[in-house]
Amino acid sequence: MAISATQVKELREKTGAGMIDCKKALEEANGDFQKAIELLRKKGAAVAAKRAEKSANEGLILTRVFNNGNSAVIFEINCETDFVAKSDDFVKFANFIAEVLVTNKPADIDSLLQSNLDGKNVQDELNALIGKIGEKIEISRFAFENVENGLIVDYIHHGSKLGVIIVAENVPQDKVPEFQPVLKDIAMQIAAMRPISIYREEVDKSIIDKELEIYKEVARKEGKPEQVLEKIAMGKLNKFYEENCLIEQIFVKDNTKKVGNLIEEFNKQNNTQIKLLRFKRFHLSDEKK
Structure with a gap:
């Protein structure tokens, strides 16, 4: 037809x-719209299987802060x-994944991959x-x-290949506007200097x-x-820390x-007891190297 x-x-x-794929799918499905959609999904799955052994080392690191800065x-x-x-x-799909998360x-x-949002299934959209x-x-x-009575700030380096989220606790709500830029600077520090922990006691x-x-x-x-x-050796270990x-x-x-001075100064000036808690630093393909 x-x-x-x-x-x-x-x-x-x-x-x-x-357009060409859509036309071919409709022709194969004899104009049946739903069948054509299924054919396109199968094509995506087939391509995925074919490319499974390929290296996927490019891409994006993205972050989302929500729940009033507590998640x-x-x-x-x-x-x-x-x-x-x-x-x-690709960017549109990445933003869709952010919303699903x-x-x-x-x-x-x-x-x-099994999740759904607004009638869309992640695996189907991926295929x-x-x-x-x-x-x-x-x-x-x-x-x-997640943190209670705290604040989380994110930082994405230019190009979206490096991202950080940093968690602080004991941040009073009325101090959030003042402390947020301090925590953003610390997130940028983590991106640039790649620490392995916040405190020396946490080093394995x-x-x-x-x-x-x-x-x-x-x-x-x-x-x-x-x-x-x-x-x-102990002297050199202090340098390592x-x-x-x-x-x-x-x-x-x-x-x-x-970096510790930033927290100490803020706490002294604002009569607070803010403490850095955790951070996550994702660099593109870090875990694949």
């Missing part, structure tokens, strides 16, 4: 698939090329996008943060043991006496201060 341009346009608007989510969605990552279709709060990736674009696309990870013991052993071995090879190796623990890092916007 003859397929009209109006039918093709309507299917394209409904699915987002290309946030950060997530990574990947594709094969930077060109696709910048495309309107905020609304449905799924427990894991599988739950996310449709893969079919349209022809690249491997995947939602690789996400993380939620295995990391500390490894560092101490390295410092001792270096000093030993330099000919230092065995009895002073421990003291030398200063470089890798957020609260002890030199503040990138003012090298006369440490």
Whole structure:
């Protein structure tokens, strides 16, 4: 049967698939609109299977802060090329995923893929996008943060390939407007300086043991006496903490201060007891390297 341009346009608007794909699907379905949609979805699934072994190391890191600054989510969605990552279709899908995460709060990736929002199923939308674009696309990870009587601030570095959410507790509501820019600066610090923890007490013991052993071995090879190796190693470990623990890092916007000084000064000036609690830092494809 003859397929009209109006039918093709309507299917394209409904699915987002290309004009040629829509016309072929309608022709194969003999004009049956629902069947054509199913054919397009199957095409997307087929493309997804075909691209499964490809590397998807480009994409976007996005964040959403909600619940009056008491909740946030950060997530990574990947594709094969930077060109696709910048495309309107990919960005639109990423924003759809953000809304699904905020609304449905799924427990894991599988739950996310099975989620629905406004009559749209995530897996179906993903397959449709893969079919349209022809690249491997995947939602690789996400993380939620929540805090009571606190504040969460996010930061996305230019290009959306690096994102941070930082959580602070004991933030009085009337101090939120003043403290928010301070916390934003700290989020930018995390993006730039890549700390492994906020406080030195949080550093994994295995990391500390490894560092101490390295410092001792270096000093030993330099000919230092065995009895002073421990003291030398501990001195170097303090330097390690200063470089890798957020609260002890030199503040990138003012090298006369440490990050901890920002919190101390704010608390002193405002009679508050604000404390940094947790952070998440997602850099594109970090976990794939």
